[in-house]
Amino acid sequence: MRDLPEPLTTLVRRGREPAVAQTVRSTAAAVISYVVALSLSSEPAPLTAPLTALLVVQVTLYSTLTTSIRRVNSVVAGVLIAIAFSWLVGLTWWSLGLIILASLVIGRFVRVGEFVPEVAISAMLVLGVTRVADTAWDRVLETLIGAVVGLLFNVLFVPPVWVEPAGNAIQDLARRMSTLMRHVGAEIGRPVAVAEAAARLHEARRLDHDIAEVDASLRQAEDSLRLNPRVREGLLSRIVLRTGLDALEISAVVVRVMCRSLTDLARERTDEPLFPEEVADALGEVFEHLARAVRSFAVLITTQVSANAEAAESRLVEDLADGRRSRDRAARLLLGKVREHPRQWQLHGSLLAEIDRILDELDVEKRTERLTDELDRAAREFRERFPLFHRIRRRLIRSRFGSRSSQG
Numbered sequence: 001m002r003d004l005p006e007p008l009t010t011l012v013r014r015g016r017e018p019a020v021a022q023t024v025r026s027t028a029a030a031v032i033s034y035v036v037a038l039s040l041s042s043e044p045a046p047l048t049a050p051l052t053a054l055l056v057v058q059v060t061l062y063s064t065l066t067t068s069i070r071r072v073n074s075v076v077a078g079v080l081i082a083i084a085f086s087w088l089v090g091l092t093w094w095s096l097g098l099i100i101l102a103s104l105v106i107g108r109f110v111r112v113g114e115f116v117p118e119v120a121i122s123a124m125l126v127l128g129v130t131r132v133a134d135t136a137w138d139r140v141l142e143t144l145i146g147a148v149v150g151l152l153f154n155v156l157f158v159p160p161v162w163v164e165p166a167g168n169a170i171q172d173l174a175r176r177m178s179t180l181m182r183h184v185g186a187e188i189g190r191p192v193a194v195a196e197a198a199a200r201l202h203e204a205r206r207l208d209h210d211i212a213e214v215d216a217s218l219r220q221a222e223d224s225l226r227l228n229p230r231v232r233e234g235l236l237s238r239i240v241l242r243t244g245l246d247a248l249e250i251s252a253v254v255v256r257v258m259c260r261s262l263t264d265l266a267r268e269r270t271d272e273p274l275f276p277e278e279v280a281d282a283l284g285e286v287f288e289h290l291a292r293a294v295r296s297f298a299v300l301i302t303t304q305v306s307a308n309a310e311a312a313e314s315r316l317v318e319d320l321a322d323g324r325r326s327r328d329r330a331a332r333l334l335l336g337k338v339r340e341h342p343r344q345w346q347l348h349g350s351l352l353a354e355i356d357r358i359l360d361e362l363d364v365e366k367r368t369e370r371l372t373d374e375l376d377r378a379a380r381e382f383r384e385r386f387p388l389f390h391r392i393r394r395r396l397i398r399s400r401f402g403s404r405s406s407q408g
Contacts, residue, residue, distance in 0.1 A: 022057075025153065029057040033149035040145060043138050048075075052146025057153060074115040075143040078103055078122025085123070099123050163237060166221035167302030169214040170245060173207070174298030177252060178291040180204060184262065185287025189280030190273050197259070197266040204256040211249050218245055239374045244301030247361045247370075251294065254361070258354040265347050275334075282330035283351075289323035290358055297362045317364055327355050 030050035037049035056071055081103055089095045103123045107116035122139070180203055187196070222238045265274050275283060296316035303309045334348045360366060 025157070026054050026057045029053040029150045029153040030146075032153065033146045036149060037142050037145045041138050041142050043142065046138070046142045046145075048139050048142035049146040049149070052143045053150040053153075054146075056147050056150030070112045070115050071118070072143060072147045073110050074107060074112040074118035075122045076140055077106055077110050077112070078119040078124075079137075079140050079143075081106065081119070082123040096124070163221045163241070166214070166217045166241060169217040170241070170248065170302055171295075171298045173210050173214050173248060173252075174294050176210060177207060177248070177255060178294045180207075180255065180259075181287045181291040181294070184259065185284040185291070188262070188274045188283050188287075189277060191269070191271060192262075192266045192274055194263065194266050194270070197263040201256070201259040201263050204252070204259040207252040207256065211245075211252060214245060218242065239371060240301055243367070243370045243374055244297070247367070248294070248298070251358050251361050254354050254357045258351060261347050261350050261354070268347075279330060279333045282326060282333055285326040286323060286330055286355055289319050289326055290355070293319035293323055293359075293362050313364060316362065320359055320362060320364070323355075323359055327352065327359070 030053045033053035034046065034050040037043075037046035041049070052071060052075070081099060085095055085099050085102075089098075100120045100123075103120035104116060107119035110119075112119065122143075180200070184200060187200075218241055221241065262274065273280060293316060296312055296319050300309060300312040300316055303312050331352055334352070
């Protein structure tokens with residue numbers, strides 16, 4: 001990759017993006033479905049097949065499976081409604097209204113999800129042609145061809161696992177949080193204008209939008225791990241990323257509250273530093289260690305190789321320990337200065353509480369407990385949703401364990 005020219009490197013990197021992969025895969029599946037439909041359908045231009053394949057082929061195999069079932073249900077329901085109406089009343093302005101109303105109502109009962117409008121669209125398209133019966137069944141056939149081709153395309157050519165883009169998004173979020181913390185730590189030792197402090201608060205609020213984008217990328221990664229034969233421990237990977245993003249999201253909220261406290265403090269101390277020099281140095285160290293801890297935490301939850309994960313966990317433990325020591329030192333210094341600004345002590349206390357919350361959210365032991373709880377919850381939900389499969393699996397495990405015991 002390093003030896004390639006810059007344009008080729010950019011092309012390869014773009015080719016790994018979900019949008020690019022989705023474009024290529026959808027185009028290929030649509031063309032294949034059209035070629036198949038030409039040989040099986042009596043229509044001269046069976047465009048329903050490539051249209052269905054285009055809509056069925058998703059970025060992940062899991063979404064393709066769920067989408068194809070709902071898509072076929074919606075189209076078949078619309079065709080059947082159109083056939084019934086064509087035999088009874090034909091096409092008039094009032095029958096068009098009735099067929100749309102009936103399609104939208106029936107679409108709610110056949111569980112097609114977001115494809116309810118597709119029921120009405122299919123019914124109208126079929127009702128508008130002359131040879132309703134022949135064209136209707138051709139449309140059903142083309143729909144099935146497109147759905148089958150789209151499904152087989154993703155089964156034979158398994159979509160990539162989108163964990164890496166989600167991991168990059170999480171690390172970018174952590175990088176922005178870390179930069180914001182460093183900026184805040186560098187400003188607390190000097191007079192800060194209210195407008196400047198408010199700008200930091202606005203920057204902290206923008207993290208909410210960043211988290212929403214990361215969450216969308218993570219949902220895509222979670223879908224790519226489901227039912228994917230390339231992945232062995234998809235559940236664990238999903239839980240590690242999801243719980244990690246939850247911790248970063250809570251930390252981002254705390255950072256916003258922290259910036260709010262510092263903005264209030266800036267209003268009270270317009271002509272003097274936010275904190276005395278010794279206290280500011282201690283708090284600056286705290287924010288520096290917090291910034292490092294956030295980065296280390298992001299590396300830990302997005303690292304797949306065990307050796308790298310152990311190194312990232314060691315760095316995180318060290319950063320958190322340094323952060324707690326700096327926090328305790330800052331708390332002692334603030335307590336000694338309480339008489340100088342007794343009316344603002346509540347802001348000092350809230351700042352310390354917010355620092356404690358971030359340290360607690362990033363704590364390694366708490367992360368382990370959270371992972372264990374989520375794995376237990378997922379296992380419990382699986383048992384409740386698929387009791388028969390769970391009983392079969394448990395019997396297989398017992399029989400395998402019993403055979404090994406007898407051999408021993």
